[in-house]
Amino acid sequence: MSKDQNIQKAFDLAVERYAAVGVDVNKALADMQKISLSLHCWQADDVTGFENPDGQLSGGIQATGNYPGKARNMEELRADILKAKSFIPGDHRLNLHEIYGDFGGKFVDRDKVEPKHFASWMAWAKENNFKLDFNSTSFSHPKSGSLSLSNPDKSIRDFWIEHTKRCRTISEEMGKAQNDPCIMNLWIHDGSKDITVNRLKYRELLKDSLDQIFAQKYDNMKDCIESKLFGIGAESYTVGSHDFYLGYGAQNGKMVTLDTGHFHLTESIADKISSLLLFTPEIMLHVSRPIRWDSDHVTIMNDDTLDLAKEIVRSNALDRVHIGLDYFDASINRIGAYVIGSRATQKCFLQALLEPIATLRQYEANDQLFERLALLEEAKSLPWGAVWDYFCAKNNVPVGENYITEIQKYEKEVTSKR
Numbered sequence: 330m331s332k333d334q335n336i337q338k339a340f341d342l343a344v345e346r347y348a349a350v351g352v353d354v355n356k357a358l359a360d361m362q363k364i365s366l367s368l369h370c371w372q373a374d375d376v377t378g379f380e381n382p383d384g385q386l387s388g389g390i391q392a393t394g395n396y397p398g399k400a401r402n403m404e405e406l407r408a409d410i411l412k413a414k415s416f417i418p419g420d421h422r423l424n425l426h427e428i429y430g431d432f433g434g435k436f437v438d439r440d441k442v443e444p445k446h447f448a449s450w451m452a453w454a455k456e457n458n459f460k461l462d463f464n465s466t467s468f469s470h471p472k473s474g475s476l477s478l479s480n481p482d483k484s485i486r487d488f489w490i491e492h493t494k495r496c497r498t499i500s501e502e503m504g505k506a507q508n509d510p511c512i513m514n515l516w517i518h519d520g521s522k523d524i525t526v527n528r529l530k531y532r533e534l535l536k537d538s539l540d541q542i543f544a545q546k547y548d549n550m551k552d553c554i555e556s557k558l559f560g561i562g563a564e565s566y567t568v569g570s571h572d573f574y575l576g577y578g579a580q581n582g583k584m585v586t587l588d589t590g591h592f593h594l595t596e597s598i599a600d601k602i603s604s605l606l607l608f609t610p611e612i613m614l615h616v617s618r619p620i621r622w623d624s625d626h627v628t629i630m631n632d633d634t635l636d637l638a639k640e641i642v643r644s645n646a647l648d649r650v651h652i653g654l655d656y657f658d659a660s661i662n663r664i665g666a667y668v669i670g671s672r673a674t675q676k677c678f679l680q681a682l683l684e685p686i687a688t689l690r691q692y693e694a695n696d697q698l699f700e701r702l703a704l705l706e707e708a709k710s711l712p713w714g715a716v717w718d719y720f721c722a723k724n725n726v727p728v729g730e731n732y733i734t735e736i737q738k739y740e741k742e743v744t745s746k747r
């Protein structure tokens with residue numbers, strides 16, 4: 330029997346097994362096909378970008394490791410992203426940062442950036458079946474300091490307000506070009522290393538900056554605002570905390586970005602979904618894997634990611650939640666890192682879609698709590714892997730571990746020569 334026949338056979342058995350617990354596998358697969366991840370462009374080059382390829386990453390974030398072969402320019406970055414994409418089933422989006430503009434070898438300061446600097450990205454995205462998302466970039470710049478949009482120095486604050494406004498214009502153009510809203514994330518690093526005695530003041534300034542930035546309404550882009558617990562060198566105070574952005578988002582109808590590395594390590598991000606859905610329009614995710622801190626390890630299929638996916642599916646909110654990835658591991662093959670994290674996230678959503686939710690909810694409604702827990706446990710070993718393999722085969726991407734040799738080949742032929 331050929332490998333393909335085995336995949337089909339295992340799938341057919343899985344369909345039967347799932348039917349026994351009331352799950353329609355084909356419906357789950359149809360829903361799965363519609364899920365797009367927003368791939369973060371910055372995994373390919375350790376958040377370097379093209380504004381200043383020799384510059385230092387600042388803003389309290391860090392890509393650790395020095396695995397050889399990182400993308401050194403736009404051409405390499407695009408090639409690597411396409412390579413990664415070829416191992417990820419389905420249609421996806423690409424999430425760009427402002428510092429990845431096509432600046433044509435010239436220095437374009439952040440308060441001067443224009444849609445034309447992203448024209449080649451828009452054309453490339455169209456050609457390669459990507460929709461674009463976008464991010465303003467407050468870090469890795471001489472004016473970054475420890476405060477940007479919340480800086481009491483008017484000239485610095487105005488500089489960053491101008492930057493962020495321009496990024497929204499760029500996002501609007503991207504949205505128009507792709508006939509689908511571009512989601513623009515706003516994350517700033519603003520904070521302080523030590524005890525801060527005027528916490529309210531910087532938050533007032535940030536609120537005012539956001540009000541100015543968002544005053545212009547657009548139809549082809551959507552804003553999201555990302556909080557954080559702390560950054561390296563800014564451990565005592567983060568201006569844009571979760572409470573801050575949750576309040577701002579609820580009051581102003583803005584999406585809140587939940588980065589899974591930006592909370593206390595024992596806090597459940599999954600449990601935030603159902604609350605946010607009631608008070609904010611949509612949700613943006615930055616799926617990551619914090620190890621002891623916001624370390625941005627490669628996402629894996631762990632309980633945290635599974636719980637998150639399940640909560641979204643249980644809330645029937647796949648159309649209101651945008652799934653971005655956000656990690657940067659410089660210690661392993663970077664294309665491999667993309668693929669592992671993307672496929673892991675997809676595996677979590679597939680399992681969520683295959684949950685025998687109707688029976689589980691029936692048990693819960695009847696107060697049959699032993700039964701609920703028993704089925705939750707048994708569901709863990711239902712043959713979702715056979716469905717995943719089938720999904721990969723159907724989407725013409727390598728099944729199972731087969732992508733490892735493909736990435737080794739690309740490393741041998743391409744990235745190791747850089």
Ligand code: RNT
Nearest residue numbers: 371390464516588615655
């Ligand atoms: C930083 C935030 C932010 C960045 C990217 C590069 O802690 O998670 O989303 O990772 O903007």
Ligand code: ZN
Nearest residue numbers: 555588615655
């Ligand atoms: Zn993030």
